[in-house]
Amino acid sequence: MEHVDVAVIGGGQSGLATAHALRRQGLKPVILEASAQTSGSWPRYYDSLTLFSPAGRSSLPGLPFGGDPDRYPHRDEVIAYLLRYADRLDADIRTGVRVREVATADEGFTLTLEEGCQLSARSVVAASGTFGRPYLPALPGLEQYAGAILHAAEYRAPRSFAGLGVPPAGGWGRVVVVGAGNSAVQIAAELAAHARVTLAARHPARFTRQHVLGRDLHWWLRVTGIDVLPVGRFLRTPPTQLVIDDGRYRAAVTAGAPDVRPVFSGIEGTKVTWTDGSTEEVDTIVLATGYRPDLDYLRPLGTLDADGHPQHREGVSTTHSGLAYVGLEWQRSLSSNSLRGVGRDATRIAGRLAGRLAARLRAR
Template sequence: MSAADVVIIGGGQAGLATAHVAAARGLRPLVLEAQAGPGGSWPSYYDSLTLFSPAGYSALPGLAFPGDPQHYPLRDEVVDYLTAYTARLAAEVRFGSPVTRVEPDDDGFGVTTADGTVVRARSVVAATGGFGSPYRPALPGLDDFTGTVLHSAQYRNAAPFAGARVLVVGGGNSAVQIAVELAATARVTLTTRGPLRFQPQRYLGRDFHWWLHRTGLDSSRLGPRLARGPVPVIDDGRYRAALRAGRPDHRPLFARLDGDRAVWSDGASERVDTVLLATGYRPHLPFLDGTGALDAYGVPMHEGGLSTAVPGLGFVGLERQRSFASATLRGVGRDAAHVLGALRPARHAATRG
């Protein structure tokens, strides 16, 4: 058994930022990461993924993102950045250490990993974020569809879909980006329950993150309240232009799937090869089952990242946790500082082998 001042579950951007803040405050954090190497979930995202925030607004605390501050980093640049950040971190990071159980008690927590190791800590921060579990909605006929069903978490690039008939379900950034990319080689329809919402990437010659920062909305707790509803698609002009040109076309959600066919609301039907669900994610926190920290849907009950049910437990990296930026590279450091400041984890007296 070993001990730490604070155990941080997850070694992606949220966990690394939390560990940096903890170490800067003189604490001894331990980061437990399920993956075998650094980068969190980023290495598994689709190949062409590009940040819609410039590098100058895409850094974790203590290390600037390299390159031109105005450029929009690619997925692999983010992986390289997180790898370098991990190497510089004044904290122990244990890779290949998925957490299976967190048990609160009178002295803090016992955190158990898959190999049976138990770590004692006064505080725990769950920093696996809100994107750990791909969400598959209940759509008519989906379970019996005889074609291929994929989630965007499984999508890498357009090459395997050349010439195929593909329906992309979803109206967020990933749905639109993937649909436009696929439309270069496949016959693609983007299908959504409601209208698409777009937000220009630049206003008056400046990226909209500059305006968010200048107005204070980026870090304000009022931000999420002012922007209720679906997250808009950030557009530099390419995506709306592609949709207007019908590459891909956009239609209301199909009425149902029947065998290998999609049936539309007007009764027309057509054969479909692949249904790609770009329908988002949900938090994946099975290690908190039984603690009372999660609601009936497995969503953490918290106020600003502090558990409302389990003292000493915090969260970092949840979408709109405290601000617009909460689940982003630029925002997790602020939330980590808030959570650790409220938890005030004490230094552990000893380390036992």
């Protein structure tokens, strides 16, 4: 069996930042990435996505994003940046390698890969993100809905509705987007140019301006220290997400494209019942309802709670020594699962793991 210092599961922004931090600690990480390239979930996001933070504040440690620091990079620019980062990273990166499960062993952990072979690691960092586990909430009547349902993870552009049974002639039918976060509002506004769209949520979307007093919101988050406050452990439930708005989305909602309603109270066939008792036919429901940590490979360890969330404190496992996480939402701070903040968490975790391995060597 092959033996490694640290196995980093996931080769997206979190895994790459972790490997960089581990190398600076003198360790030799091995990145295990299930897909064919080291760009995480970015290639699977919807076509029009851009970063919410400007390029000058969206870099991983050791490599500036480049270009105009005030622009908001497009999804494809982020992919190219992550591939460039991986090329310059002095680490063992293995793509097309999916981890099936992780179990404890005398010297740390045994990882069983999808093809059946195994390797052992003194430490493991779970950096697989959340995109592989879209959250599907229990909504009234949704299981009986006879129309097309897709999660935001499956959405690319309005043209992707072709083949879902949505009538393209004279428009794209009647669409309901469920959610109140950035993705929900952006997808709903984009579709509203092709269809009659409702943004449905339990709580209305809360907008915040992208620029305040001539500065990007993230400049203010940094200079005030809000972006790095270690508040994650105090939040059992993350706060309602704010929709970062450059002026377009609030204006679209105000204009009724999309219109906004409370989430439906029931469904029969393709007929949706709203909370005011009215009913109408709906062709497609898009669930922009977020994600949960994609960590099923850790279930043999017993470190996940009933909802699949890891038991940790600021990324350090509270159940298994040598196990850590990077890239969890609100892992430590507001920016923990973002390009601008994941490097800070990775540095902390790498320091903890390096200290642990050094202590074990001294004990021997």
